[in-house]
Amino acid sequence: MEQLQYQEGRTEISHYGKVALIDRLTEGSGCQGDDCAVIGEGSKKTLVTTQTLVEGVDFDMMYTPLKHLGYKAVAIAISNIAAMNGSPRQVLVSVAVSNRYSVEAMDELYAGIRLCCERYDVSLVGGDTASTRAGMVITVTLVGEVDETKVTRRSGASHNDLICVSGDLGSAYAGLLVLEREKVTYQANPNFQPDLDGFDYVLERFLKPEPRMDIVKKLAEREVVPTSMTDVSEGLADSLLHLCKASGSGCEVYEERLPIDYQCSRVCSEMSKNMLPVSCALNGGKDYELLFTVSQKDYERIKEMEGIHIIGYVTEPGMPAVMVTPQNTTIELKAQGFTRE
Amino acid sequence: MEQLQYQEGRTEISHYGKVALIDRLTEGSGCQGDDCAVIGEGSKKTLVTTQTLVEGVDFDMMYTPLKHLGYKAVAIAISNIAAMNGSPRQVLVSVAVSNRYSVEAMDELYAGIRLCCERYDVSLVGGDTASTRAGMVITVTLVGEVDETKVTRRSGASHNDLICVSGDLGSAYAGLLVLEREKVTYQANPNFQPDLDGFDYVLERFLKPEPRMDIVKKLAEREVVPTSMTDVSEGLADSLLHLCKASGSGCEVYEERLPIDYQCSRVCSEMSKNMLPVSCALNGGKDYELLFTVSQKDYERIKEMEGIHIIGYVTEPGMPAVMVTPQNTTIELKAQGFTRE
Numbered sequence: 001m002e003q004l005q006y007q008e009g010r011t012e013i014s015h016y017g018k019v020a021l022i023d024r025l026t027e028g029s030g031c032q033g034d035d036c037a038v039i040g041e042g043s044k045k046t047l048v049t050t051q052t053l054v055e056g057v058d059f060d061m062m063y064t065p066l067k068h069l070g071y072k073a074v075a076i077a078i079s080n081i082a083a084m085n086g087s088p089r090q091v092l093v094s095v096a097v098s099n100r101y102s103v104e105a106m107d108e109l110y111a112g113i114r115l116c117c118e119r120y121d122v123s124l125v126g127g128d129t130a131s132t133r134a135g136m137v138i139t140v141t142l143v144g145e146v147d148e149t150k151v152t153r154r155s156g157a158s159h160n161d162l163i164c165v166s167g168d169l170g171s172a173y174a175g176l177l178v179l180e181r182e183k184v185t186y187q188a189n190p191n192f193q194p195d196l197d198g199f200d201y202v203l204e205r206f207l208k209p210e211p212r213m214d215i216v217k218k219l220a221e222r223e224v225v226p227t228s229m230t231d232v233s234e235g236l237a238d239s240l241l242h243l244c245k246a247s248g249s250g251c252e253v254y255e256e257r258l259p260i261d262y263q264c265s266r267v268c269s270e271m272s273k274n275m276l277p278v279s280c281a282l283n284g285g286k287d288y289e290l291l292f293t294v295s296q297k298d299y300e301r302i303k304e305m306e307g308i309h310i311i312g313y314v315t316e317p318g319m320p321a322v323m324v325t326p327q328n329t330t331i332e333l334k335a336q337g338f339t340r341e
Numbered sequence: 342m343e344q345l346q347y348q349e350g351r352t353e354i355s356h357y358g359k360v361a362l363i364d365r366l367t368e369g370s371g372c373q374g375d376d377c378a379v380i381g382e383g384s385k386k387t388l389v390t391t392q393t394l395v396e397g398v399d400f401d402m403m404y405t406p407l408k409h410l411g412y413k414a415v416a417i418a419i420s421n422i423a424a425m426n427g428s429p430r431q432v433l434v435s436v437a438v439s440n441r442y443s444v445e446a447m448d449e450l451y452a453g454i455r456l457c458c459e460r461y462d463v464s465l466v467g468g469d470t471a472s473t474r475a476g477m478v479i480t481v482t483l484v485g486e487v488d489e490t491k492v493t494r495r496s497g498a499s500h501n502d503l504i505c506v507s508g509d510l511g512s513a514y515a516g517l518l519v520l521e522r523e524k525v526t527y528q529a530n531p532n533f534q535p536d537l538d539g540f541d542y543v544l545e546r547f548l549k550p551e552p553r554m555d556i557v558k559k560l561a562e563r564e565v566v567p568t569s570m571t572d573v574s575e576g577l578a579d580s581l582l583h584l585c586k587a588s589g590s591g592c593e594v595y596e597e598r599l600p601i602d603y604q605c606s607r608v609c610s611e612m613s614k615n616m617l618p619v620s621c622a623l624n625g626g627k628d629y630e631l632l633f634t635v636s637q638k639d640y641e642r643i644k645e646m647e648g649i650h651i652i653g654y655v656t657e658p659g660m661p662a663v664m665v666t667p668q669n670t671t672i673e674l675k676a677q678g679f680t681r682e
Contacts, residue, residue, distance in 0.1 A: 011444035013470075021444065022468050025451045029458075029465035030431075037466035039431050039484060046387060048467070050433050050482040056474050057437070090371075090380050092391050096398070103352035103362065110366045117370075124370035125378035126389070127363050129354075133397050141391040141482045143380060 017335050019242070033246060034153050035083040035230055036144070045151055047144040049080040055135035062186075063179040066105055068207045069138070070112025076233065077142035078120050078211035079288040083231040084153070085216060086146030091117060092126030094139040101136065109138075120213060150220075152229040152292065157247035161227050161293040161314040166215045166307050168259040169236055170277055173284025174267035175199065175206030181271070201263045209288040215307065216290075222301045226292035234285040237333040240321050243291065250319025253312030256326050282323070282333070358676055360583070374587060375494050376424040376571055377485070386492055388485040390421040396476035403527075404520040407446055409548045410479070411453025417574065418483035419461050419552035420629040424572040425494070426557055427487030432458060433467030435480040442477065450479075461554060491561075493570040493633065498588035502568050502634040502655040507556045507648050509600040510577055511618055514625025515608035516540065516547030522612070542604045550629040556648065557631075563642045567633035576624040578674040580632045581662050588634075591660025594653030597667050623664070623674070 013021065022033065032038075036047040053059055053073055074091060081088045093113055095106065106129070117124050122142070182194040196203060212231075219226065228247055232239045236258070244251050260277045268275040293314055294302055302308055312324075321333045354362065363374065373379075377388040394400055394414055415432060422429045434454055436447065447470070458465050463483070523535040537544060553572075560567065569588055573580045577599070585592050601618045609616040634655055635643055643649055653665075662674040 009445060012440065013438065013442060013444055013447065014440055016444050018470060021447065021470055024444070025447055025470070026465060026468040029455070029468075031466060031468050037431060037433055039466060046484075048389070048431070048433060048482060048484055050391060050435055050467070050469075050480055052393065052435050052437060052471065052478060052480045054437055054471070054473050054478060057472060090378060090389070092378050092389060094391055094393050096393060096395055097354065099353065099355055101354060103354055103357050103365070104350060106354065106362065106366055114370070124367060125372060125380060126391070127367040127370075127372050128391075129359060129362055129366070130393065130395070131398060132395050137393060137395060137478055139391055139393045139480050141389060143378075143387075143389055 019245070019335065032153065032155070033242070035080040036086070038084070038151060043148045045146050045148050047081055047084050047086045047146055048141065049077055050139065050141045051077045051080070053138045055137070060183070062183050064207065066108035067112035067115070070109040071116040071208055073138045073140045074113055074116035074122070074142070075209050075211050076288055077140040078116070078122070078213065079209070079231045079233070081142055081144035082211050082213050082216050082290060083229050084144070084146055085150045085219070085226065085229060086144040087213070087216070088120055088122045088142055088144045090123045090125045090143045092141040093124065094128040094130065096130040096132045096137040098132050098134050098136070120211070150225050152226045154228055154230050154243050154246035157228040157243055157249050157293040157314045158295075159249060159314055159316050160296055162296065162299060162310050163251060163253060163291070163293050163312045163314060164302065164308050164310050165232070165236070165259065165289055165291050166212050167287070167289040168261045168264070169232065169287050169289060170264045170280030170284050171202045171205040171261045172209060172286035172288070173206070173280045174264040175202035175204070176286065177267055177271055178202060179206065199263060199267065201261060202267060206286060209286065211288060212290045218305060222305065224294060224298045224301050226294050229290060229292035232285070232287045232289045232291050235281070235283040236291065237282040238285070238335070239291045240333060241335050243293065244321045247314070248317045250315035250317070251312060251321045252315055252324060254324050257309060257311040259309045360586070360676065373494065373496070374583070376421040377427070379425070379492060384489045386487050386489050388422055388425050388427045388487055389482065390418055391480065391482045392418045392421070394479045396478070401524070402477075403524050405548065407449035408453035408456070411450040412457040412549055414479045414481045415454055415457035415463070415483070416550050416552050417629055418481040419457070419463070419554065420550070420572045420574070422483060422485035423552050423554050423557050423631060424570050425485070425487055426491050426560070426567065426570060427485040428554070428557070429461055429463045429483055429485045431464045431466040431484045433482040434465065435469040435471065437471040437473045437478040439473050439475050439477070461552065491566055493567045495569055495571050495584050495587035498569040498584055498590050498634040498655045499636070500590060500655055500657050501637055503637065503640060503651050504592060504594060504632070504634050504653045504655060505643065505649050505651050506573070506577070506600065506630055506632050507553050508628070508630040509602045509605070510573065510628050510630060511605045511621030511625050512543045512546040512602045513550060513627035513629070514547070514621045515605040516543035516545070517627070518608055518612055519543060520547065540604060540608065542602060543608060547627060550627065552629060553631045559646060563646065565635060565639045565642050567635050570631060570633035573626070573628045573630045573632050575626040576622070577632065578623040579626070579676070581674055582676050584632065584634065585662045588655070589658045591656035591658070592653060592662045593656055594664050596664055598650060598652040600650045
């Protein structure tokens with residue numbers, strides 16, 4: 001009856017980086033730390049990714065409509081397939097709930113799941129339900145495919161490659177900040193009507209993100225295969241550090257080039273004068289935009305591409321990952337701890 | 342800020358059968374309700390299955406060594422591949438934990454995961470970690486393969502097919518009963534030494550189940566392709582009802598033919614004179630044995646097969662699923678509610 005989790009020589013997970021922990025746990029295995037596992041022998045590779053969302057950690061039922069939640073659970077799995085330059089094909093969804101949830105609530109959740117499947121042409125091929133003592137746990141397993149010649153991993157960036165990002169960054173986090181503010185106000189006074197006017201864009205970015213399959217298609221149309229790619233799920237800094245570590249390179253990005261929407265800036269200025277939009281972009285997360293690198297020879301093909309921003313370039317092996325401010329100060333980007341997930 | 346889960350016209354999930362709920366949620370989709378999703382165009386099919394284990398629901402950390410837990414999480418996913426007559430190939434594991442767990446605890450968990458992968462020749466191709474506010478959630482996604490001609494679904498059973506089961510039934514549940522008894526005793530008096538002598542078999546059946554890949558291999562050697570198959574994860578009654586429903590048939594099984602180990606019988610007699618070993622076999626669950634049907638023409642090929650028991654036969658469409666007692670009484674098998682998972 002010993003409780004094995006309490007051991008001597010205990011190392012706190014919070015003192016360990018998330019990436020370092022995964023590296024430790026999977027050392028010597030076939031894990032490459034990409035957004036998806038790549039399997040199969042032939043020229044057509046199968047991509048597999050699994051996403052688990054836990055109530056209270058990954059979503060707050062106070063302000064998350066169930067239909068949006070279902071949509072988002074599938075959307076962020078599709079984003080992992082997009083990050084490998086692949087196309088989503090089949091999805092399996094497993095939902096574990098407590099008796100707090102009704103059958104009608106499950107209908108709502110699945111309405112969102114089905115809507116996202118329809119929009120991205122994904123077949124729902126497996127479903128399962130289970131019970132929990134408290135809260136909801138959603139697990140989405142997505143299978144996709146990609147030509148062997150088009151697989152983009154995190155590890156392919158080379159010196160002088162251009163660093164590109166799609167859409168804008170920080171807006172999802174700004175949306176979360178608005179929802180958290182209104183939640184606190186509502187909890188203090190339940191008669192209070194939430195004020196969400198003028199924040200429609202950032203709210204949608206948080207509640208109903210769209211995976212950037214449109215960018216994957218545009219890259220294919222222009223015959224550009226990125227040298228490396230990942231999605232921006234935990235903030236730009238985290239994604240850049242992943243790419244640099246996997247590729248054995250450094251990077252230099254320019255603060256003034258980071259795409260930030262005016263609603264994100266407005267939320268920051270309303271919240272606190274110490275909150276900078278660039279912090280939302282670097283560390284906010286949940287944007288599900290694509291971060292990728294391309295060879296300099298592809299510059300002409302992507303420079304006019306809609307929705308793409310060139311934000312910097314890959315530096316030599318051994319160099320750090322840095323951001324250069326408009327005042328020409330160089331700031332080293334830091335890994336975040338495990339606790340931010 | 343409305344909490345969408347509390348709606349008018351609320352239907353309790355507990356009043357809804359689990360299978361009926363999945364049918365409702367996935368209606369019109371490509372879900373066939375098998376143990377795995379079957380994907381791919383060619384003659385070699387890809388199998389995908391996802392298992393999520395939630396602390397406090399699927400496992401109790403009081404008596405579950407982490408290494409065993411890791412092993413079991415992969416083993417029960419492999420069992421789903423076995424149930425489709427396939428072979429496991431690659432696995433992705435995602436573990437979400439609270440700060441109660443140390444890095445060393447994660448090492449233990451992964452030691453079990455790797456051990457099971459080695460034993461069943463599965464490659465660990467993806468790993469991820471995340472945080473929870475409380476408890477551990479383990480998600481295992483397993484990819485396997487099977488020849489198109491050998492895929493066994495739940496839906497292929499025909500009238501007069503023989504019903505077979507591997508190993509023995511009820512032992513895993515008996516093991517759980519022993520552990521629960523010792524837990525209660527320990528909680529009453531922490532100085533009490535647990536008495537697990539003589540229960541090694543049922544404890545191992547619960548804590549470290551082995552997927553029946555050996556049966557899949559033996560069937561292939563004898564060139565027997567079952568007409569239908571599933572694994573026994575929630576008890577024999579549940580699995581039989583699944584097969585019958587999917588196949589549109591009834592069934593008749595004989596109580597005296599159900600394989601039950603003497604340790605299971607011993608646990609039952611020690612626990613209560615009202616607890617029957619046959620109840621453990623029918624409703625206990627977690628055995629991860631294979632339940633399958635074969636055509637009468639294959640009788641000669643399987644009758645001497647080690648570890649296989651013929652327990653009854655498939656009856657006509659429209660007939661119920663029943664068990665016949667040694668006293669020749671016929672008992673209709675009932676579906677269990679959602680709450681038993």
